[in-house]
Amino acid sequence: MKSLRVLCDADDVIECLLETWVQSVNEKYGTHVYWNNVTSWDMTKAFPTLTREQVYSPIYDNGFWDRITPMPGATEFVNNIIRDGHELYIVTATNYQTCGAKIKKLLEMFPMLKWENFIITSNKQIVNGDFLLDDAPHNLIGGSYQKVLFDRPHNHNFNEKECGIKRVFTLEEAYEEVCKLANK
Numbered sequence: 001m002k003s004l005r006v007l008c009d010a011d012d013v014i015e016c017l018l019e020t021w022v023q024s025v026n027e028k029y030g031t032h033v034y035w036n037n038v039t040s041w042d043m044t045k046a047f048p049t050l051t052r053e054q055v056y057s058p059i060y061d062n063g064f065w066d067r068i069t070p071m072p073g074a075t076e077f078v079n080n081i082i083r084d085g086h087e088l089y090i091v092t093a094t095n096y097q098t099c100g101a102k103i104k105k106l107l108e109m110f111p112m113l114k115w116e117n118f119i120i121t122s123n124k125q126i127v128n129g130d131f132l133l134d135d136a137p138h139n140l141i142g143g144s145y146q147k148v149l150f151d152r153p154h155n156h157n158f159n160e161k162e163c164g165i166k167r168v169f170t171l172e173e174a175y176e177e178v179c180k181l182a183n184k
Helices: 017-029 052-060 062-066 074-083 099-109 171-182
Strands: 005-008 087-092 118-120 131-134 146-150 166-168
Touching: 005 074, 017 052, 017 062, 052 062, 062 099, 074 087, 074 171, 099 118, 131 171, 146 171, 166 171
Parallel strands: 005 087, 005 131, 087 118, 131 146, 146 166
Antiparallel strands: none
C-alpha cells in the first residue's frame, strides 16, 4: 500500500455544520426549517423570510462552534487514515472571522490532529494531494486529485458522474476509496 496525501473538508464531512447551523437559525428567529431540506449551496434559499445577515449570523458567534459535533464515523475515518500512514490535511474554506473557534473545536473533537494538519483556503484546487473528500462540488472540479463527493442534501442536484467524481454516502465508504487508491 502506498502512502497518500489525503485532503478532507471539515464542514459537513467530518463535522456536522448544516444540522447545527439550521438549528441555530431556527432557535434565533423562530423558523421551522429541517436541515435535510436545505437543497441548495445558498443557505438563504431555505430561509426566504430572513436576510442573508440573519441566516449567517450564528456562524460568527464563537459559541456556535462549541455546539458542533463530529459526523458519524469521523473519528474512525481520521484515525484510520493516520494509522495507515497517510498524510491527512483538513482543507477548509473558513472565513477569517470564524477560523479560531472552528479550528479549536476541530482540535478538541479530533485530538489526533495538530494545527499542522490544517490548510485554510477558498481555492482548494491549488492544494496538492492524491485524494480530496468534500461536500462542495465546486471544490472538486478542476483539482488534480481523486475527487470524492460526500453526499449531503445541498449537493443532491449535482451530477457527479458527468464530472468524473465518485459520490459516497458514509465516511466508511470514503475510507474504502482511499484504500482502493492506495492499493493501485
